[in-house]
Amino acid sequence: QKEVEQxxxxxSVPEGAIASLNCTYSDRGSQSFFWYRQYSGxxxxxxxSIYSNGDKEDGRFTAQLNKASQYVSLLIxxxxxxxxxxxxxxxxxxxxxxxxxGKGNQVVVIP
Amino acid sequence: xxxxxxxxxxxxxxxxxxxSLECTVEGTSNPNLxxxxxxxxxxxxxxxxxxxxxxxxxxxxxxxxxxxxxxxxFILSSKKLLLSDSGFYLCAWNRQSSYNSPLHFGNGTRLTVx
Numbered sequence: 635q636k637e638v639e640q641x642x643x644x645x646s647v648p649e650g651a652i653a654s655l656n657c658t659y660s661d662r663g664s665q666s667f668f669w670y671r672q673y674s675g676x677x678x679x680x681x682x683s684i685y686s687n688g689d690k691e692d693g694r695f696t697a698q699l700n701k702a703s704q705y706v707s708l709l710i711x712x713x714x715x716x717x718x719x720x721x722x723x724x725x726x727x728x729x730x731x732x733x734x735x736g737k738g739n740q741v742v743v744i745p
Numbered sequence: 746x747x748x749x750x751x752x753x754x755x756x757x758x759x760x761x762x763x764x765s766l767e768c769t770v771e772g773t774s775n776p777n778l779x780x781x782x783x784x785x786x787x788x789x790x791x792x793x794x795x796x797x798x799x800x801x802x803x804x805x806x807x808x809x810x811x812x813x814x815x816x817x818x819f820i821l822s823s824k825k826l827l828l829s830d831s832g833f834y835l836c837a838w839n840r841q842s843s844y845n846s847p848l849h850f851g852n853g854t855r856l857t858v859x
Contacts, residue, residue, distance in 0.1 A: 737787070
């Protein structure tokens, strides 16, 4: 079964620090990956998409994809209290309409 | 721009009652449509997805059903709710024919079955 795993527990970071989240996937046929942010009681919102090996930066967010090692990561620089949320990693496999979601990682930014 | 509408926002229903949740997408045509459920403290569970009118794929056998009567309308239904149906129901869409197209979620319906 194609899976996306986020194994880290809740992450607490001081305001202004870098938050680092990791995600691994089981199928080398994976094609595209997405990071979503979900505030408590709200729906997930897309923050980053990445399709090629390497880094992709958007503001304070950087997504990293390493297809050889089958992992995707998200870095949040200069973390703010408003970044406190659950971050979901998702991957789509070639020939599949569906996204496989990880269970999410909670991030708490401490002022 | 594209928008997705989902209603109602919250719903409290007794066990054994019927359910109908509706979702519509504006600003695009022929989208893929999805229903997800998120139980408290759990991940996203794909329930149904549709690539076109009348075309529904079920991911999890259960007492729920989905229909797509129009291109941009997706409905989640149940004839008799169970306690275990409680959760946060999310409708989502993405573009067809693009593996790089992310999912865009509606605001969700929080269902409590009592």
